[in-house]
Amino acid sequence: MRTARGSSATTPPRKPLTAPIWPRFSVLSLLQAARPAVIAIAVMIRHDGLRVGNLSALVGSTSDEREHGTHNLLRRIITLTAIFLVALPSTVFAQGRSFIRDTEIEETLHLYATPIFKAAGLDPRGVTVYIVSDPSLNAFVAGGQKLFINTGLLLKAQTPEQVMGVMAHETGHIAGGHLSRIHDQLRNASAISILSTIVGVAAGVAAGRADVGTAAVLGGQNVAERNFLAYSRTQESSADQAGVNFLTDAGISSRGLMEFMETLEGQELLSTARQDPYLRSHPLTTERVEFLENYTANSPLRDAKVDPVLYERHDRMRAKLYAFTNHIQHTLRTYPETDTSISGRYARAIAYYRDSQLDPAMKLIDELIAEEPENPYFEELKGQVLLEFGKAKEATDPLRKAVELSNGAPLIRLLLAHALIESGDSSVLPEAKENLLGVLSVERSNASAWRFRAIIENRLGNEGEASLSQAEYSLLTGDREAAKYHAVQADRKLEKGTATWQRAQDIIRATDPEGKDNRN
Template sequence: MHSLRIFAALMLLSLTFAAPARAITLLRDPDIEHALRTLAAPVLRAAGLSPERVNILILDAPSLNAFVVDADNIFLHSGLIQRMETPAMLQSVIAHEAAHIANGHLMRRPIHLRDARNAAALGMILAGIAGAATGSAELGAGAAVGLQGAAIRSFFAHTRAEENAADESGMRFLHRAGIDLSGAVQVMDLFTGQESLALTRQDAYARTHPLSRDRMRRIRALAEAQGAQAAPDPQADYWFARAKGKLSAFQRDPKWTLTRAGESGFEDVKLMRQAVAFHRQADLGRALPAIDAAIARRPDDAYLHELRGQILMESRQIKAAVAAYARAANLAPRNALILGSYGRALLADGQVREAAKFLESARARDGRDFRVLRDLAQAEAQLGNQGMASVLTAERYAMAGRLKDARIHAERASGMLPQGSPGWRRAQDVLHAAQTAEKRSKR
C-alpha cells in the first residue's frame, strides 16, 4: 500500500496460524485520528472517560474487529471502519469498547505486562494485539516477549456476561450522548450468522466478542426503548466522512476513489480524496491543485496543510514540504504526528538541529510513533549524540518486539550515557523488559 503517512508505524511479530504469517501494522494519520477522536469524544464523556486520555488507534487489517487492551487505547481494524455506513454505527462500536474500560473488565485479565515499561511495554502489548488482529491465539515469536497463548486467549476473549454488561452500558452511553441507538443494531446485523460459521471463517470480532441471538435481541430491545431516533449531528457526519474518505483513498485503488470522491456531499472531503488519488498516481500536477482547493475552503485546517506537506515530501519537493508542514505545525502545535512530520522534512532539508527539536517534542508527546524514533536517532547520530541514538534505536526495536536487538542497543547506550541520566534510565527500561522476556521464554 502506498504510504498513508498513515505510515506503517510498528512492524510486529510473525504469527503462527493457518494463514501465511505476515506483519501487522499500526496505521497513524493525524487527520484520521483527529476525526475519530472527535467522533469518540461525546461517547467517552458519557462513559466517564477522558477524550484526551483515551486514544482511538487503527490496525491495518481488513476484518471487522475492535478491542481494548488497557484503559488508554481502543483499537479499530481498518476493515471495520470501511464497513461502517453511518457515524452512529462507528460510535456504537466505540461505546461498546469504552464500556469494557468503564466497567473494569480489563482489571480481571492478568497478562504479564507489569514488568515492562515505556516503549518495551508497548511492544509487548502490540504483540498481543497481533494475535487478536488475526484471530490467532498462538503467537510464534510472541512468546519471546512473555505473552503465552493461554494468556492471549484469556485477555482478548470476553465472556458473555461481560458482553451483556458492555452492551447495556454502551447503549446507555450512546443515549446519554444523544446518538441514535439504531447504529448499534446495524452493527450487530453485520455479524448475524457468524457463530454458525467455522472458526476459521468467522470475523475476528465474533471470536473475541461472543455473539448470540439473545444478545442481538437485547440490543434491539434497548434501541427500541429509546423511542424517537436522535437528531442527526452534522459535525459527526462530516468527521465520519472525512475519516472514512481519507482511509479509503489511501487503501483503495485511485480509480475507485476518483469515481466516488464526492459521495459524502462535502466538497472539501471530495477534493482531499481527489488529491490523495492523484498523488498515488504520481500526478503532482493535479494533486496540488486539488489539495489547494480544499485548503481554500478550510484555510486554518492543520490536517489539510499536513496532507499538502506529505504530497510534496513524497514527491521530493523538500523545501516546499517544509513550508507546508511548518504551517500545519503552527496551526496544531501540540499534535505529535504533525510535529514528527515537520521534523522529518527538516531533517531531509539538512536542518538537523531544528529537526531534532521537533522530533523530540513529537516523541515526548506520543511515544508510539515508530518513524519518529528512527528519524530522531538519525538526527542525534548526526549531531554526535551516539548514546541517545542508541537509546532511540533500542526503543524502536523494543516496540517492534525485537527485544534481542533492543537489548544490544540498550547495553551500548548504557555504556555511553551518564548513569542516572534520563537517557540512561530509558535504556534500563528496555534492558529490564528484554531480560524479563528472556527469563520467561526459558520457563
C-alpha cells in the same frame, strides 16, 4: 513499516512509527510458545552509521531502482500522509494486520469516544483506541483499557453513531471487567504485543507447533482466535445494557448500535469462516437484537443526531482510509470525478498521489486548502506529497503550517522534522531537533523520533546524544544487542552523573541483566 510488507533490511518505511519494547510473558506456557511471533522487527533500515542520505535512502529505492519502476511500486504499497503502518510478525502479516496511525483519524475517534468514556466514568486519557489495518469487520478490547477497531469496521459504518455504538458496547466490556481468557496477563502489555499474541496464539494452535513465528495460518485459526476473544452471552447482554446507558447519558441515540447489530444478524446461519470476526467473538442472539430495537424505539433520543461536524469528519475519515487501502481504480469508481464533495476530492487526491500522479494530486490538494485554509490535514498531505517526491525544502512550509494549525500534533511534528532533515540545510537542524523533542515529550516510545534524533545529534556533533538516541531506537525496535552497543558508546561519551549518562546506564542494565558487559 516492518518486514513482510514494504520493509526489510533494504526497504524501510517512509513514515515509521513507534515500536514498543516487547514484554516477556511468563504466566502461560501458551504465551511462551507464541513468543517468537512477537519479536520486534526494526521499523526502519539499520545503517552501519548514523547518516541517512536523501529521501530515496529512506524509502529504500535508489535512482536506478526508480528508473525500473521500483519507486512507483513502493509508493503504491506504502501508505503515507501521517498514516503510519506498524507491521507485526509474519503470522500477523498473514492476516494482513498492522496498526494505522493518523492524526486526523485518531482525533475523529477521540471525538466519538470521549463522551462515552466520560459517561462510563472512565478517564478518556486512560483509554487508548488503536486502529488495526484489517478489512474485516471487528472491534475488541484487550489488555485492560485498550480498544482495537479494524479499518473494515470504520469503512463499513455509515454514520458516526454506528461507530459510537460499537465503542459504547466495548466500553461496557471494559467497565464490566469482562476480561476474556488471558486479558489479565496482557493488561500491562503493549498494544502491538497484544495484537501479535492474539494472532500468534491462533497460528500456533493451528500449526500445532511452538514456532508460531513461521507457522502457516490455517483454517483452525478462527477457532483459536474466537476462543481467545470470546465473551459469554451473559457478558454480551450486560455490555449491551451498559452501552445503551452510556450512550443515553452522553445524549447519543442507540440507533447506531442497533443498526450495527442488525447488519450482523443475517450472518448467524453462515459458516464460521464466512462470518465477520466481530460476530465470532461477540455471540449475537435474537434477544439481544430485540432488546436494542425496543430500547431504541422507546428512547427519547431515538432520532437524535450528533454534531453535524462529526458527519463530515466521518465521511473524510472513510474517504481517506479507502483511498489509502485500495487501488486507484477502485477509489476512482467509489469517488468519481462527479463527486465534488470535499471527501470525494480528498480521496482522489490521495489516489493520484499513491499512483505517482503528482500534478492532479497537487491540483486537488491546493483546491482543498483554498476552501479550508485552516485545515491542518490538507497542509500535512501537501507536505507529505512534496517530501515523497523529493521536494523536501518545499515540503517544510506546508508542514510548519500544519504543525501550527494542529497545535503541535506529534505525528505532524515528526513529519516536519523528517522534511527538515532531508532538506539538506544544516541551519534548520536545531528546528528539527526542537520538533523531535516535542514529539518525545508526548510519545517517548516513538522509535522514529529517536532514529531521527540520532541523525540530527550526529550531524550537530553531539556524539554522546547520538549514541544514546540510537540506543533508544534499537531498544524500542527489539534489537537488544544494538541497544547495548550504542548505550556503551554513549556511556563513554557522555558526562558522568548527568541524566543522559544515567539513562545509558539503565539501557545497559536492561540489555545486559547478567552484567556480562566489560567496558574497561
